[in-house]
Amino acid sequence: MIPINLLPHRAARRKAQQQQFFVLAGLTLALAGAIVVAVHIFFAGRIENQVERNKYLESEIVQLDKQIDEIRKLKEQTQALLARKRVVESLQTNRTETVRLLDQLVRQLPDGIYLKSIKQTGQRVNVIGYATSNARVSTLMRNFEASPWLEAPSLIEIKAVTIENASLNEFNLNVNISRPQEENASRPKPAVPPAPKT
Known part of the structure; x- marks a missing residue:
């Protein structure tokens, strides 16, 4: 027996198009969701890496600040020691010069x-x-x-x-x-x- 389609031709076609649309819409939504999730995971990983780098840089900056402070203190100590050395050298020079001055005054005095x-x-x-x-x-x-x-x-x-x-x-x-x-x-x-x- 030959099958006879009693449904209107246009209605069947419309129903097939709707099914096709819903399938494509579902696939598109699934693909978009997958893309959003992938982008989110990617940027979350980048953010986490950047946060870790920032923490590392902050710890290094703290260490550098400590080293700079130590260097500044060493420079101050060095300057103080050099100043003391100059004072001692000046005192020794002045002591020698005073002796020489008195000696020269005695020698040159007519x-x-x-x-x-x-x-x-x-x-x-x-x-x-x-x-x-x-x-x-x-x-x-x-x-x-x-x-x-x-x-x-x-x-x-x-x-x-x-x-x-x-x-x-x-x-x-x-x-x-x-x-x-x-x-x-x-x-x-x-x-x-x-x-x-x-």
Whole structure:
């Protein structure tokens, strides 16, 4: 017997299209959901990795901050030690210079000169004293100029005074302390090793 379709042709076609639409819509929704889940998983993994990296970087930054703080403290300690060293060296140099200054003043002092005061400010020395004549002051300044440890004497003032019925000339002059080059040159040089034999 031949099957006869009693349903209208258009209704059957519409029903088939609806079924096809629902299947495609379901597949599309499933695919979209899978894509959303995959994207979510991907970005969640990226975010988790970034969070871990941020934590690592933060811990490294904390360590670097500690190291920077330690370096700063070491620099401060180094500067303090260098300052102390400079002070000690300055004191030793000043002590030596004071001894040399007094020695040079005694050596360069001509007869007829009497010192009243000596004041050192840095490398400059102020000398106040009495002389029996102006020529004695000139001799003293020439002696200072010829000394390897003294230089650039400059007369500030000279005036006539009377002390215990004696006529004297009170003078005031400055002179600078110098370090002669011979001091460094006189230090023994290290021996040069002999050339290797060939």
